[in-house]
């Protein structure tokens with residue numbers, strides 16, 4: 001990136017004012033005055049304007065405890081969106097990595113980093129997502145076996161990939177899937193003759209919804225959580 005572009009991106013100055021600041025000697029590069037606006041800035045350079053250091057804003061990564069009734073979209077004219085739950089200063093440039101239905105609660109990841117979110121949503125990567133599923137009917141062991149083997153869904157040509165299941169109670173299970181088909185969990189449960197009454201996403205890969213976050217609350221991901229998606 002050119003020096004004038006770097007100044008305009010990281011300070012309140014316009015590109016024109018950045019050029020003026022550079023030519024008047026207000027900008028230092030690695031401690032030395034630099035008066036050439038076209039100078040290339042590498043990622044390890046230290047740039048100051050009037051002796052104040054400037055830095056490029058990095059990518060941002062958040063987890064949100066999505067409440068029911070909120071849509072996984074950046075804008076919606078009829079319903080509150082996940083982005084509406086965030087302060088304006090934070091939501092700039094964020095998109096959702098792996099949507100949830102409006103009535104599904106739980107872990108929603110948001111980021112500015114398109115390559116990172118692609119690794120979560122791409123069918124090729126097969127990032128596992130775990131849901132707590134509450135059902136209207138008791139789930140027989142046979143249904144769990146069918147889900148684990150892979151099951152034909154209405155209107156889909158291929159069966160689902162093998163899932164992992166864990167029984168919590170007669171009408172509640174944990175289900176881990178590594179695909180992201182449309183309404184996948186609800187359709188899988190319909191395929192074994194049941195009906196989902198509540199759906200809650202617990203984790204994506206090793207990123208688990210923070211139990212300290214009440215519905216509607218969010219926090220930044222830790223470095224380890226971000227790096228876990230590779």
Ligand code: URA
Nearest residue numbers: 101104183184185186
């Ligand atoms: N599967 C569904 O059916 N709904 C969701 O929100 C997520 C997975």
